[in-house]
Structure formats: structure tokens, C-alpha cells
Amino acid sequence: MNAQNPTLALPGQPHVAYVNDQLMVESVRLSDLAREHGTPLFVYSKAAMLSALAAYQRGFVGRNAQICYAMKANSTLAVLQVFAEAGCGFDTVSGGELARVLAAGADPAKVIFSGVGKTRAEMKQALQVGIGCFNVESEAELDVLSDVAVGMGLKAPVSLRVNPNVDAKTHPYISTGLKGNKFGIAHEDALRSYRHAASLPGLQVVGIDCHIGSQITEATPYLDAMDRVLDLVADIEAAGIPIEHIDFGGGLGINYNGDTPPEADALWAQLLAKLDARGYGQRKIMIEPGRSLVGNAGVCLTEVLYLKPGEQKNFCIVDAAMNDLPRPAMYQAFHQIVPVQPRLANVGAADRVYDIVGPVCESGDWIGRDRALQVQAGDTLAVLSAGAYCMSMASNYNTRGRAAEILVDGHHAHLIRQRESAFDTFALEQLV
Numbered sequence: 001m002n003a004q005n006p007t008l009a010l011p012g013q014p015h016v017a018y019v020n021d022q023l024m025v026e027s028v029r030l031s032d033l034a035r036e037h038g039t040p041l042f043v044y045s046k047a048a049m050l051s052a053l054a055a056y057q058r059g060f061v062g063r064n065a066q067i068c069y070a071m072k073a074n075s076t077l078a079v080l081q082v083f084a085e086a087g088c089g090f091d092t093v094s095g096g097e098l099a100r101v102l103a104a105g106a107d108p109a110k111v112i113f114s115g116v117g118k119t120r121a122e123m124k125q126a127l128q129v130g131i132g133c134f135n136v137e138s139e140a141e142l143d144v145l146s147d148v149a150v151g152m153g154l155k156a157p158v159s160l161r162v163n164p165n166v167d168a169k170t171h172p173y174i175s176t177g178l179k180g181n182k183f184g185i186a187h188e189d190a191l192r193s194y195r196h197a198a199s200l201p202g203l204q205v206v207g208i209d210c211h212i213g214s215q216i217t218e219a220t221p222y223l224d225a226m227d228r229v230l231d232l233v234a235d236i237e238a239a240g241i242p243i244e245h246i247d248f249g250g251g252l253g254i255n256y257n258g259d260t261p262p263e264a265d266a267l268w269a270q271l272l273a274k275l276d277a278r279g280y281g282q283r284k285i286m287i288e289p290g291r292s293l294v295g296n297a298g299v300c301l302t303e304v305l306y307l308k309p310g311e312q313k314n315f316c317i318v319d320a321a322m323n324d325l326p327r328p329a330m331y332q333a334f335h336q337i338v339p340v341q342p343r344l345a346n347v348g349a350a351d352r353v354y355d356i357v358g359p360v361c362e363s364g365d366w367i368g369r370d371r372a373l374q375v376q377a378g379d380t381l382a383v384l385s386a387g388a389y390c391m392s393m394a395s396n397y398n399t400r401g402r403a404a405e406i407l408v409d410g411h412h413a414h415l416i417r418q419r420e421s422a423f424d425t426f427a428l429e430q431l432v
């Protein structure tokens with residue numbers, strides 16, 4: 001950030017950088033966006049999304065593979081459109097997500113439907129549009145799905161989500177591949193469940209899937225899960241039930257705070273070597289990445305409202321809150337927080353350590369703790385790595401309208417979601 005070095009890249013944020021002391025997303029100045037659209041404001045880089053996707057695509061060159069973006073990470077229509085236009089399929093977890101992704105132009109044949117609690121209405125909706133596969137999570141669900149499909153004169157394509165019982169070594173709330181959580185069918189029950197699925201009139205077994213957790217930063221859990229799943233494939237096929245595709249789920253982590261997850265292409269080079277070694281190299285592969293495609297493609301801009309120095313803590317009160325950025329409150333998650341226009345030393349603001357908190361009436365409403373910052377009221381801060389599990393988890397708590405969203409593409413900044421007004425938040429309610 002000086003004359004000799006006008007561009008300063010931020011670690012893990014491929015398309016976010018300071019250029020002449022101005023934080024930019026691609027070629028757009030964030031201070032301009034904050035002025036024009038107000039805060040809190042989410043800003044995404046299309047190039048960052050496409051380069052994250054390209055790492056997976058490089059990994060799968062020459063393979064029969066389908067990437068299904070797990071859209072719960074960020075389900076804004078224009079974000080889905082970017083991935084649909086790049087050829088992605090989608091992993092959905094509700095009828096709402098299915099309707100949303102079709103509205104964004106997805107090919108239903110490339111959409112899969114995951115989740116432990118699909119309703120009959122959702123199953124019917126998915127069968128009507130012709131989705132590619134149901135990822136079923138229990139024997140009871142197999143029975144209901146078969147019943148719904150028979151009622152429609154159809155056969156539902158199914159994969160069973162198996163629980164490989166490996167420890168993804170991540171936060172307990174986002175670890176899903178261990179015994180004792182609600183997801184998937186236990187490894188030892190899988191063969192029985194496949195036999196049951198194959199016997200039901202409304203089902204067509206097409207695959208097997210697993211998803212062991214989220215924000216995984218090591219290759220080992222994936223390699224272990226692959227071994228466990230391939231053992232099952234061998235057993236299931238020996239029982240006369242062919243498995244067309246193997247879906248290894250999502251979960252690859254991103255760099256939030258010096259985390260060093262493997263690159264997608266390097267991870268898949270290792271995994272594909274194992275697949276080849278075990279004789280499954282020709283099989284159709286599917287994956288369901290979410291966070292790793294969008295997490296580091298977005299920032300959330302927020303304005304400093306007040307500085308509140310205290311005896312034990314200094315608070316920096318900003319206009320974004322837990323309803324906009326729920327991850328710290330939910331998982332004690334870390335987001336880097338940086339100034340959009342850094343103050344040069346000795347001009348006013350003192351360098352202090354702050355807890356960055358929002359206006360919501362909860363002590364859990366914090367965005368960052370113990371951060372050294374040089375700020376004044378009126379400054380704009382950027383909360384980094386805010387592309388995944390932020391806007392898609394945002395709420396209206398405290399009757400706060402949800403933030404606006406911008407998609408940057410080179411020099412262009414597209415408004416892809418308007419800021420919600422207070423009126424919008426109660427528009428569907430009625431007085432008695």
C-alpha cells in the first residue's frame with residue numbers, strides 16, 4: 001500500500017485487493033458501491049466464482065464427472081445463473097431451492113435433491129420437473145418416495161446417502177459423516193437399504209452418495225470416506241444392484257483465517273488416483289461443493305456507526321449484524337475484517353483493539369472479536385469471505401431488512417438483489 005507497491009492482494013481472496021489504498025473487487029471500488037447502494041451490502045466477484053469452479057473442472061478433465069453446486073451456500077438467482085451458464089448442476093435441499101434454481105435457468109436433469117426431511121409435496125414437485133436424482137437418507141424415506149412415484153406412474157431415480165463414519169475434523173455443527181448425527185444411512189445398514197430400494201416398484205437405483213462435513217481442510221477424511229464408499233459399492237454390486245454414479249458430496253474448506261485447505265484440483269488428483277487404483281476410474285463421479293465455490297468470492301460492506309471505548313473492551317458498532325452475517329454467532333466462525341479505505345498512520349483515528357458488533361439486541365451479535373483497527377465513525381469496513389452461508393442464512397430478526405447484493409463482473413457492478421425495506425419484511429402479515 002505505497003507508491004512502490006500500489007496493489008496489495010488479500011490472502012485467500014483472489015479478486016479482492018487494495019489498489020492505491022482503495023479496496024476493490026475486480027475493477028470496482030468498494031467505497032463507490034457503499035456510497036451508491038448503502039450498507040450493509042454484499043459484493044461478489046463473478047471471476048472468483050468461475051475460477052473456483054475452474055479448479056474443480058481442471059481436476060476432472062477427461063473424466064465422466066458432474067459438479068452440482070450445493071446452492072444453500074448462496075442461492076441468490078444471479079449467482080445460480082453464473083453456475084448454470086458454466087454448465088453446473090445443483091444440489092438442492094428443499095422444494096423452495098428447486099423452484100429457485102429452475103427460475104435461474106438450471107437443467108432439471110442436472111439437479112439432485114438431498115436432505116433428511118423431504119415432504120411428499122416436495123417429492124412430487126421434483127418428480128414432475130424430472131430431477132436427476134433423489135439422495136435418500138433413510139429407509140422410511142425410500143418407502144414414501146416409491147409410493148409417491150407409483151402414484152404418478154413414474155420411477156424415481158435414487159441414490160442412498162451413506163454415512164462413512166469418518167471424522168472430518170471440523171466444527172461439530174458442520175460435521176455430518178460420523179455415527180450419531182442425523183444424516184445418512186449407517187455403513188452397516190447400507191446393503192440392506194439398497195436391497196430394499198431395489199425391491200420397491202417406484203424406485204430406480206442409480207447411485208450412492210456421501211457428504212462428510214463442511215470447512216474440511218485436509219485430504220485424509222476424503223480419502224478415508226472414498227475407501228469406505230467404494231467398499232460398499234463392491235458389496236452392493238455383488239448383490240446384483242448396479243451403481244451408475246458415485247457422489248462424494250461437498251465440504252472442501254476455504255481460507256478464512258490462514259486455513260490451508262487443499263486446492264480442489266490437487267485434492268481430486270489424489271482422490272482420482274485412488275479411484276483408478278481401485279478400478280472405479282471410469283465410473284460417473286458427482287460432487288456437491290458449496291462453500292469452496294462462493295465463500296471467498298464475496299465481501300460484506302458495513303459502516304462504522306459508533307466507537308464505544310470501555311474498561312474491558314472497546315466496541316466498534318457497525319450497521320451489519322448477526323441477521324446479515326450469522327456465522328460468528330452460530331459457529332463462533334472467523335471472518336477477516338478490513339477497512340475499505342485504510343487510514344494512513346497519524347491521521348486521526350487511533351489503532352485500537354475492538355470487538356466488532358452489530359445493532360441487534362443479543363450479546364451473541366458479534367462479527368469479530370479482538371481486532372486491531374484504525375477506524376472512525378463513518379468508515380466503511382469489509383467483512384471478507386462472506387460469499388457462503390451469509391446471505392443465504394440471513395434473517396429479518398429485529399425487523400431488519402436483508403442487505404442488497406451486487407455481482408461484479410470486470411468493471412460492471414450489477415445490482416442482483418434490492419435492499420429489503422421494512423415494509424417488505426411485514427408485507428405478508430395481517431392485522432386481525
Ligand SMILES: *Cc1c(COP(=O)(O)O)cnc(C)c1O
Nearest residue numbers: 070114214250251288289290291
Ligand atoms: C451443505 C451440503 C453440501 C455443501 O457443503 P459445503 O461445505 O458448502 O461444500 C453438499 N452436500 C450436502 C448434502 C450438503 O448438505
